Structure formats: C-alpha cells, structure tokens
Amino acid sequence: MTQTEHLNKLQVTKNSFECSVTTDIAVFGYLDGELKIMLCKRQVGTSRKNWLLPGGALKKDETLEGSAIKVLNILTGIKDVYFEQVKVYSKLDRHPIKRVLTVCFYALVNPEKHPLVLGETVEGIKWFAIDQLPSSIGFDHRELIMDSILYLRNNIKTQLMAEELLPSKFTLQELQIVYENILGSKLDRRNFRKRMLQLDIFENTGQKKLGIKGGPYFYSLK
Amino acid sequence: MTQTEHLNKLQVTKNSFECSVTTDIAVFGYLDGELKIMLCKRQVGTSRKNWLLPGGALKKDETLEGSAIKVLNILTGIKDVYFEQVKVYSKLDRHPIKRVLTVCFYALVNPEKHPLVLGETVEGIKWFAIDQLPSSIGFDHRELIMDSILYLRNNIKTQLMAEELLPSKFTLQELQIVYENILGSKLDRRNFRKRMLQLDIFENTGQKKLGIKGGPYFYSLK
DNA sequence: CCAAAAGTGTTACGATTACACCCATGT
DNA sequence: ACATGGGTGTAATCGTAACACTTTTGG
Numbered sequence: 001m002t003q004t005e006h007l008n009k010l011q012v013t014k015n016s017f018e019c020s021v022t023t024d025i026a027v028f029g030y031l032d033g034e035l036k037i038m039l040c041k042r043q044v045g046t047s048r049k050n051w052l053l054p055g056g057a058l059k060k061d062e063t064l065e066g067s068a069i070k071v072l073n074i075l076t077g078i079k080d081v082y083f084e085q086v087k088v089y090s091k092l093d094r095h096p097i098k099r100v101l102t103v104c105f106y107a108l109v110n111p112e113k114h115p116l117v118l119g120e121t122v123e124g125i126k127w128f129a130i131d132q133l134p135s136s137i138g139f140d141h142r143e144l145i146m147d148s149i150l151y152l153r154n155n156i157k158t159q160l161m162a163e164e165l166l167p168s169k170f171t172l173q174e175l176q177i178v179y180e181n182i183l184g185s186k187l188d189r190r191n192f193r194k195r196m197l198q199l200d201i202f203e204n205t206g207q208k209k210l211g212i213k214g215g216p217y218f219y220s221l222k
Numbered sequence: 223m224t225q226t227e228h229l230n231k232l233q234v235t236k237n238s239f240e241c242s243v244t245t246d247i248a249v250f251g252y253l254d255g256e257l258k259i260m261l262c263k264r265q266v267g268t269s270r271k272n273w274l275l276p277g278g279a280l281k282k283d284e285t286l287e288g289s290a291i292k293v294l295n296i297l298t299g300i301k302d303v304y305f306e307q308v309k310v311y312s313k314l315d316r317h318p319i320k321r322v323l324t325v326c327f328y329a330l331v332n333p334e335k336h337p338l339v340l341g342e343t344v345e346g347i348k349w350f351a352i353d354q355l356p357s358s359i360g361f362d363h364r365e366l367i368m369d370s371i372l373y374l375r376n377n378i379k380t381q382l383m384a385e386e387l388l389p390s391k392f393t394l395q396e397l398q399i400v401y402e403n404i405l406g407s408k409l410d411r412r413n414f415r416k417r418m419l420q421l422d423i424f425e426n427t428g429q430k431k432l433g434i435k436g437g438p439y440f441y442s443l444k
Numbered sequence: 445c446c447a448a449a450a451g452t453g454t455t456a457c458g459a460t461t462a463c464a465c466c467c468a469t470g471t
Numbered sequence: 472a473c474a475t476g477g478g479t480g481t482a483a484t485c486g487t488a489a490c491a492c493t494t495t496t497g498g
Contacts, residue, residue, distance in 0.1 A: 017242075017279065017280065017281050017282045018240035018241055018242050018243075019240055019241060019242075019243050019280065020239075020240050020241075021240075021241050021243070021323060057239065058239065058241065058312075058323075059239050060239045060321065061314065062314075063312045063313055063314065064310060064312040064323075065312070085309060085310065087307060088286060088307065088310050088325050090280075090285045090286040090287070091285055092283065092285060099282065101243060101280075101286075103310050171477090172477090172478095173476085173477080188460095188461070188462075188463090189477090189478095190462095190463085190478085190479070190480080191460075191461065191462085193477095193478080193479085194479090194480090195460095208468090208469090210469090210470095211469095211470080212469075212470080212475090212476070212477085213468075213469050213470050213471085213474075213475045213476050213477080214467085214468060214469060214470090214475070214476035214477035214478080215467090215468045215469050215470090215476090215477070215478095216468095216476080216477055216478085217477085217478090393450090394450090394451095395449080395450080410487095410488070410489075410490085411450090411451095412451085412452070412453085412489095412490085413487075413488065413489085415450095415451080415452085416452095416453090417487095430495090430496090432496090432497095433496095433497080434448090434449070434450090434496080434497080435447075435448045435449050435450080435495075435496050435497050435498085436448070436449035436450035436451080436494085436495055436496060436497090437449085437450070437451095437494090437495050437496050437497090438449075438450055438451085438495095439450085439451090
C-alpha cells in the first residue's frame with residue numbers, strides 16, 4: 001500500500017458513515033406485441049398495494065452487477081440477461097425507515113427464453129406496458145422506471161437490441177413494433193425495413209408466419 | 223408506511239451489510255489552449271506518489287450530488303459547477319483496506335471563474351492534459367478518468383458545454399479547440415464556425431483578440 | 445513585406461424522408 | 472371476393488463534408 005492510499009484509507013475510515021445499498025432492475029421484454037416492463041409484488045401480507053421493480057440489498061462479497069444478477073435470478077428465475085447501469089439514487093428520504101442508496105439497472109429479456117419462477121418473497125410478477133403502468137408503484141420506483149426508459153431510448157440509437165428482446169424468429173413488423181415502443185413514435189415501414197436489412201445481420205428464414213394476412217417471413221440473426 | 227414498504231424495510235435491515243460510499247469527481251477545464259483534467263495529491267506524507275481525482279466519503283445527511291459539490295469545494299475551492307453522474311464502481315478490491323463503493327461524477331469548470339484554493343488535506347492540485355496523464359494514478363482512478371472522458375464525449379454531441387468551460391469572451395478557434403480536445407479529432411474550421419453561429423447563441427463582441435495574427439474576434443454568449 | 449491565422453460561400457455527397465402500388469393470406 | 476397486412480423502389484429534401492481565396496495582424 002502506498003502512502004497516498006494509506007492516507008486515503010484514513011480518510012474513509014474516519015468518516016465512518018456506512019450506507020445500505022440496493023440494486024433495482026428495470027427489466028424490459030417484448031410480450032403480446034408490446035414492450036413491457038416487469039414489476040413485482042413482494043412478500044405476503046395483508047396489504048399488497050404497491051408494485052416494485054425487482055431489487056435487493058447489496059451484500060459484502062458482491063459487486064453491484066453481481067448483486068443485480070443474483071437478485072433478479074432469485075426473485076424471478078431470470079438469468080443470463082443483458083444489463084446496463086442507469087443511475088444512482090441517493091435522496092435522503094427515498095426509503096421511509098432508513099437511508100438507502102439505490103443503483104438502478106436496466107435489463108433486456110426475451111420472455112420466451114426466460115420462464116418466470118416466483119421467488120420466495122415474491123407475491124406476484126406482472127408485465128406492464130410501459131404506457132400503462134399501474135398507479136400504485138412503491139418508493140420512487142416510478143422515477144427509476146422513467147429514467148430507465150430514457151436510457152433505453154437513448155441506447156437504441158447506437159446499439160442493437162433485437163437479439164435481447166425478441167424470440168429467435170421474428171417478423172420485421174415485430175421488430176418495428178419494439179422500436180416504436182421504445183422510441184414512443186411511429187416509423188415508416190419501408191424505411192425501417194430498408195435500414196434493418198442494410199445492417200446485414202438478419203436473414204430471411206424462408207418460413208412464413210401463419211395466421212397473419214400477407215404472409216410475413218420470419219427473420220433471424222445471421 | 224404501506225405494508226409493502228414495511229416488508230421491504232425488513233428486507234433491507236435483515237441483510238445488514240452497509241458500505242462506505244465515496245464520490246470522485248473528474249473536473250475538466252480548458253487551460254493553456256487545451257482540455258485538461260484536475261488531479262490532486264492528497265495529505266502530507268513522505269511518499270506522495272499518486273495523483274487522484276478529488277473525492278471524499280458520503281456522509282449521513284448528504285445526497286451524492288451534495289457530497290460531490292461539498293467535497294470539491296472543500297478540497298479545491300471550486301463551487302457552482304456543472305455536474306453529471308458518470309457511473310458507480312463496486313469491484314470488491316478497489317480499495318486496499320475496506321470495501322468502498324464509489325460514484326464518479328464529471329464536472330466542467332471555467333478555470334478563470336474558479337480560483338483554486340488548496341484544502342487542508344490537499345498537498346497539490348495540477349491540471350493535466352487528457353492525453354498526458356501522469357503515470358502514477360492511485361486506485362482505479364485511471365479507469366474513472368477514461369470513463370468520464372467517454373461520457374463527456376458522448377454528451378457534447380447533444381449538449382452545449384462552452385459556457386461551462388470557456389471564459390466569458392473567447393474566439394471561435396478556442397471554442398473549436400475545446401471540441402477537438404473532447405472529441406479527440408480535428409474539425410473543419412469553416413463547417414464548425416457555421417454550425418456554431420447557426421446555433422444563434424453566440425455574439426461577436428466586436429473586440430479583437432490582440433497578439434494573434436489574423437485578428438480574431440472575441441465572442442460571448444448572447 | 446512576409447508569414448500565420450481569420451474570415452467567408454458554394455458545391456458534392458450521403459443519409460433520411462416521403463410516398464403508392466401490387467402481392468399474399470385469412471376470413 | 473374482399474379486407475388486411477406484407478413486400479418493394481424512387482424521387483425530393485436535408486444535413487454534412489469537402490474545399491480555396493482574400494483579409495488582417497504580428498513579427
């Protein structure tokens with residue numbers, strides 16, 4: 001340890017305040033033709049009013065990312081998903097009882113690949129369309145959700161998210177709907193198709209999706 | 223308190239791990255014709271090897287933003303600056319002695335408006351060109367610096383940063399240099415000038431900067 | 445008077461947008 | 472057969488990038 005680090009250590013230990021830290025995860029998935037977000041009702045109890053993002057306390061031997069992954073798996077059975085840090089929330093009164101600092105992540109899942117398994121303390125899990133959130137959302141989680149959507153919206157411009165959100169075979173319309181949901185606006189169908197196909201990462205499987213007029217082809221990642 | 227919140231409180235208190243939290247601030251400023259970052263040597267001591275971002279421990283009654291603002295003021299005398307959250311670092315071994323979680327911010331300052339005042343525990347403060355960082359940087363602060371530059375670079379595309387970084391009167395060349403420094407690439411002079419003037423937020427003060435061939439005009443924000 | 449930097453406008457190119465018809469399938 | 476949605480190409484527009492000469496000032 002260098003001197004500087006030694007002194008810095010003193011700096012930290014002298015100011016001995018320590019803080020509970022939690023992670024909350026905004027999980028997005030494409031379901032029933034819409035972009036949705038997963039919310040939970042936690043624990044059994046007489047009043048189960050509020051929906052919450054899945055989340056939990058950081059433990060001694062965990063990184064934030066590790067904690068988020070573990071917590072999500074324990075509560076919902078989901079694993080191996082795409083994660084991204086959104087923001088930290090540190091307002092003094094975010095939690096009614098004690099000071100809690102929360103790091104929010106967002107995750108993208110393809111619900112088809114991630115069957116839900118209710119964790120012990122989980123009363124219920126439900127997917128909500130992002131423009132039809134329930135009115136009863138606990139703590140400041142509505143703010144976390146809104147911020148996560150903003151981050152997602154910004155990231156879609158540069159990053160491709162189809163792989164994470166969509167089933168392995170999908171029609172171009174389904175892909176377009178995901179984009180429109182995230183961006184919150186309508187896109188021109190021809191221009192969208194052209195742009196996506198120019199990326200040269202999708203291929204036409206030759207199969208058509210049945211039950212839909214027009215007979216759209218399924219596409220998959222190359 | 224609702225039932226849900228009550229239960230969540232149990233959730234948090236049961237897992238009783240609490241963690242020291244610090245904020246570190248990557249302060250950028252335009253100085254000597256270059257974009258620079260401010261680093262400190264902390265505390266007196268025989269060995270003063272490592273440069274560090276200014277930073278300090280979160281206290282009980284502070285938000286992260288509040289803490290960052292206060293810490294920066296105490297260490298360097300700087301106040302009233304533009305802040306933005308970058309990222310949280312939570313690797314287990316970031317700090318040699320104890321578990322410390324760090325939230326990194328970046329700040330933009332106009333050095334002309336913010337005279338430096340060395341704080342008590344500060345041995346020295348120095349501005350480093352972002353492509354000439356010292357080799358001895360403590361902890362994982364090199365990583366924090368690199369991430370902050372990336373965030374800054376991304377933000378310049380949508381946000382205007384001249385006001386924060388530049389003196390009240392500046393030439394368009396100086397403005398261009400800030401952009402080139404942040405982006406890490408050369409820009410076409412005519413296109414840059416055109417774009418900036420089209421924003422319609424700068425005005426030509428009519429004064430010329432002396433000592434420079436060509437006699438460039440000073441501009442200021444409208 | 446020479447060198448260095450400031451100031452200025454136009455053209456070419458690429459990317460994005462707008463837009464309409466025919467074909468396939470389900471009902 | 473009819474209605475719904477799928478598939479496709481082109482022209483217009485906008486924003487970005489490339490580019491050279493004259494003017495001003497310092498040395």
